[in-house]
Amino acid sequence: MPESIPLVILDPDAEFRGRLRAWLEGIEDIAVVGETQDREEAQKLMASRRIRILVADLDALGGAEGVAYLATRFPETRMLVLHRGEEQAGVVEALQRGAWGHLAKETLRPEEVVEAIRTVARGGAYLSPTLTGWMVEAVARRLRERRGGRK
Amino acid sequence: MSPIRVLIADDHRLFRQGLRYVCQAGGIEVVGEAADGWEAVRLARQLRPDIILMDIRMPGLDGVEATRLITANLPGVRIIILTMYRQDQYVFEAIKAGAQGYLLKDIDEKELVEAIHAVHRGDALINPTLAARLLEEFRRMSQGETLEGTEELTEGEMQVLRLVAQGADNRTVAERLAISERTVANRLSEIYRKLHVNNRVQATLIALRRGWVSLEEE
Numbered sequence: 119m120p121e122s123i124p125l126v127i128l129d130p131d132a133e134f135r136g137r138l139r140a141w142l143e144g145i146e147d148i149a150v151v152g153e154t155q156d157r158e159e160a161q162k163l164m165a166s167r168r169i170r171i172l173v174a175d176l177d178a179l180g181g182a183e184g185v186a187y188l189a190t191r192f193p194e195t196r197m198l199v200l201h202r203g204e205e206q207a208g209v210v211e212a213l214q215r216g217a218w219g220h221l222a223k224e225t226l227r228p229e230e231v232v233e234a235i236r237t238v239a240r241g242g243a244y245l246s247p248t249l250t251g252w253m254v255e256a257v258a259r260r261l262r263e264r265r266g267g268r269k
Numbered sequence: 270m271s272p273i274r275v276l277i278a279d280d281h282r283l284f285r286q287g288l289r290y291v292c293q294a295g296g297i298e299v300v301g302e303a304a305d306g307w308e309a310v311r312l313a314r315q316l317r318p319d320i321i322l323m324d325i326r327m328p329g330l331d332g333v334e335a336t337r338l339i340t341a342n343l344p345g346v347r348i349i350i351l352t353m354y355r356q357d358q359y360v361f362e363a364i365k366a367g368a369q370g371y372l373l374k375d376i377d378e379k380e381l382v383e384a385i386h387a388v389h390r391g392d393a394l395i396n397p398t399l400a401a402r403l404l405e406e407f408r409r410m411s412q413g414e415t416l417e418g419t420e421e422l423t424e425g426e427m428q429v430l431r432l433v434a435q436g437a438d439n440r441t442v443a444e445r446l447a448i449s450e451r452t453v454a455n456r457l458s459e460i461y462r463k464l465h466v467n468n469r470v471q472a473t474l475i476a477l478r479r480g481w482v483s484l485e486e487e
Contacts, residue, residue, distance in 0.1 A: 207477040213404060214411050214478065242397025243404045250400060251393040252474050253407050254364050259471055260410045261365045 122146065123239045124167070127153040128160040128174035129200060134223070138173065141228040148235060157184065161191075169195045170239050173221075173231075176201045182211035189216025196238050200226075210249065219244030272298040273389050276318035278309035278335065279351075280327045284374075288322060288351075288381075295382030306330025313339045313346055320385055323368070325352040325359055333362050340367030347388050351376075360399050361406065370394040411478065422463060427481065429456045434473040434482040 125148060129135050135153045142148050152163045157178060163169060172188070176199050179185055185197060197217040201209050202224065209220045218238045221231065234244040245253070275297050277288050282304070289299045300316050303309040305327045313321060321339065325332040336348050349370030350363045360371050370388045372381070373396050387394050395403060422430065432442045439457070443450045457469075466472050476482045 207480045207482065210474075210478045211480060214408055218401065218404070237397045240397070241401060243401040244397065245400055245404070247387060247392030247394065250395055250403075252470070252477075253403050254369075254393050254395070255470050256474050257361065257403060257406050257410065258365045258367075259466065261361050263465075 122149040123170050123235060124149050124151045125171035125173060125235065126151055126160050126163050126169050128155070128157060128172060128178050129153075130155045130175060130178050138231065141231060142235075145232055148232065161188070164188075164192045164195055171196055171198060171235055173198045173235070174200060175223075176205060176208055176212060179212075181208060182215045185212045185217050186215035198234055198238055198244065206249075210252070213243075213245070213249070218242075220246065220249070222246070272296055273320060273385060274298050274300045274316070274318045275385065276301045276303065276309065276312055276316060276321045278303040278306070278312075278321055278327065278332065279324040280304050281324075284324075291378045291381055292385070294378070295385075297382065297385055304328075306332060306335035309335045310338050313343055317343070318346060319389055321346060321348045322351050322385075323348050325350060325354055325363070333359070333366050336363060336368050337366040349384060349388055349394070351381075355399065357402050357406070360395075360402065364403075371399055372396050373399075422460060426456045426460050426463075429453055430460055430472060430476050431482045433457070433469050434476050 127135050127138055127150065132155065139150050139153055142150050151167070151169060154160050155178065157180060160172065160174070164172065172195050174197060179188065179199070185199070188195070188197065199209060199212045199217045199220045200223050201220060203222045213220065219234050221234055237244045275292055277285050277299060279285050279288070285302050289302070292299050300318050301312045303312050307330045309321065309323065310330065323332040323336060332350060332352070336350070339346055339348065348368045349372060350368045351372050351374060352359065353374050355373065363371055370384055370393065372384055372394070376384070384394050428446055429442055432445055437445065439450050439453045442453045460472055461467055464472055464475050466475060
């Protein structure tokens with residue numbers, strides 16, 4: 119049996135948290151340690167034991183600033199950001215400040231959540247194809263500048 | 270719907286056969302096979318495949334160079350690098366050359382078929398471990414950007430950038446802001462200069478990253 123991934127859910131909506139928990143309950147390599155609407159509470163959970171994944175609503179995290187703070191304070195915990203579809207700019211910034219993946223709430227499916235959690239826990243990044251495309255574009259541009267000798 | 274047409278470029282015949290089998294089983298048509306980079310370039314021109322599955326290490330012209338030549342001359346052809354190399358250097362070189370996908374050869378059949386469909390739809394696709402490296406590189410770059418600093422945009426330039434970020438072309442921007450297309454073009458080139466970018470996508474990316482615009486903005 120694979121080692122289970124301890125995780126915490128942080129989201130303001132109790133019903134949504136319940137749904138996520140229900141989705142993850144039967145997955146043998148994932149263990150939901152706690153769920154909360156409060157960032158302080160999530161921090162207490164993370165301080166009390168090793169949490170590998172924090173699945174968290176972007177606003178509840180306190181936006182990208184909150185992500186940066188938690189990433190520094192809890193380097194062993196990787197963040198998976200939940201967001202509304204239109205919050206692309208906030209997501210890019212959250213990824214930039216330390217999150218490792220993101221999931222749009224409106225279109226969320228159980229298999230997707232599980233895959234995202236496993237990917238991020240294994241050290242990967244879980245990015246939408248659109249964001250991957252942007253990042254590829256941004257990184258490619260910078261590389262071309264560097265090698266092109268224009269500086 | 271007609272099947273996706275794929276060209277396979279790899280110097281190992283057995284591997285090509287394996288790929289051919291996987292593609293065909295997944296309803297994807299294999300239109301040709303190339304054993305080296307030059308042959309890949311030649312066949313790409315001749316056959317115009319939708320997708321090329323490209324190995325990196327091949328005799329003669331390597332896969333990255335072949336990708337560069339093909340994307341420069343045949344923009345309609347999309348390239349997925351399929352390699353054993355996990356090193357950043359290759360990933361970033363391939364991305365720079367214009368590849369839309371970067372996958373490792375340990376991928377399973379189902380994932381490969383899905384990847385071909387995704388890239389055919391126009392998505393970029395990268396193995397998750399490599400995506401993490403890409404993200405790290407992106408973070409390093411962004412830090413560099415903050416240090417370098419960029420000049421502030423004027424309100425007029427900002428208005429143009431917001432519309433451009435939503436996908437408006439120059440004419441639409443001109444109409445919406447009641448200015449001439451020439452002014453739009455001038456403001457755009459100022460924006461590119463100030464942000465150190467050279468196209469709309471890159472400008473949009475920066476605008477999004479800095480929270481200047483959101484995609485859904487009215």
